[in-house]
Amino acid sequence: DGVIEIRDLTKRYGRTTAVDRLTLTVRPGQVTGFLGPNGAGKSTTLRLVLGLHRPTAGTALVDGAPFTDRPRGLRHVGALLDAGDVHGGRSARAHLRALARSNGIARSRVDEVLHEVGLAEVAGRRVGGFSLGMRQRLGIAAALLGDPPVLLFDEPFNGLDPEGVRWVRGLFRRLAAEGRTVLVSSHLMSEMEQTAEHLVVIGRGELIADENLAQFAARS
Numbered sequence: 001d002g003v004i005e006i007r008d009l010t011k012r013y014g015r016t017t018a019v020d021r022l023t024l025t026v027r028p029g030q031v032t033g034f035l036g037p038n039g040a041g042k043s044t045t046l047r048l049v050l051g052l053h054r055p056t057a058g059t060a061l062v063d064g065a066p067f068t069d070r071p072r073g074l075r076h077v078g079a080l081l082d083a084g085d086v087h088g089g090r091s092a093r094a095h096l097r098a099l100a101r102s103n104g105i106a107r108s109r110v111d112e113v114l115h116e117v118g119l120a121e122v123a124g125r126r127v128g129g130f131s132l133g134m135r136q137r138l139g140i141a142a143a144l145l146g147d148p149p150v151l152l153f154d155e156p157f158n159g160l161d162p163e164g165v166r167w168v169r170g171l172f173r174r175l176a177a178e179g180r181t182v183l184v185s186s187h188l189m190s191e192m193e194q195t196a197e198h199l200v201v202i203g204r205g206e207l208i209a210d211e212n213l214a215q216f217a218a219r220s
């Protein structure tokens with residue numbers, strides 16, 4: 001359970017090839033780092049896995065099926081995509097309650113995840129007043145809401161202070177130790193070093209490396 005299989009995946013926007021014949025498998029039980037410079041195609045790949053974009057060619061499967069139909073929604077795959085992109089007028093709690101409702105998740109999970117990400121005390125405040133770090137925590141709470149076996153985090157370290165970075169690293173390792181699939185994108189190798197066990201590196205949409213972090217570090 002929780003295997004992501006990407007086969008010959010390609011996504012073009014006009015003349016830009018954002019993802020170029022990407023093939024890789026992401027497995028449960030470890031943190032997989034997804035490394036590449038800005039514009040490498042990381043977000044596009046994660047969005048294709050989530051079925052938020054249609055591939056130009058190839059497939060992205062989660063547990064053998066495209067995620068497009070979202071049969072289990074947030075109870076299958078949870079994702080932090082663009083933390084800045086949250087409706088600012090609602091409170092953190094109201095935001096998560098709406099997500100819980102539309103995904104058939106028990107309302108009691110909302111306060112659990114708010115506590116887990118350290119936002120319990122600001123749960124009633126408007127998200128519009130949140131710092132980027134607080135928005136990242138809220139996005140992580142949304143990803144955790146459905147207790148999913150598969151978790152995707154796009155640039156989760158952005159805006160976090162050093163304490164927040166330590167916290168999120170521990171969280172990712174714990175989620176992986178629970179047997180979940182944890183895929184974390186970043187443009188900084190330094191963020192991966194104490195986070196990921198496995199590393200997938202892409203550049204210009206193409207796969208550059210797919211190996212154990214220690215192996216990668218030994219070569220570069």
Ligand code: ADP
Pocket residue numbers: 013016017018036037038039040041042043044045
């Ligand atoms: P990363 O997440 O690694 O920074 P992206 O997946 O965001 O990379 O972008 C990969 C490439 O695709 C970039 O050249 C980007 O400009 C382009 N791109 C991404 N989304 C769109 C879009 N909606 N329309 C046009 N070009 C896009």
Ligand code: ADP
Pocket residue numbers: 050070073074077078079080081098099102103142143
């Ligand atoms: P709206 O913003 O229109 O209320 P939602 O936020 O409920 O829409 O999201 C629409 C769909 O996207 C839902 O079926 C939900 O499962 C999915 N979705 C929303 N946020 C996430 C997320 N963080 N991770 C994975 N899927 C998500």
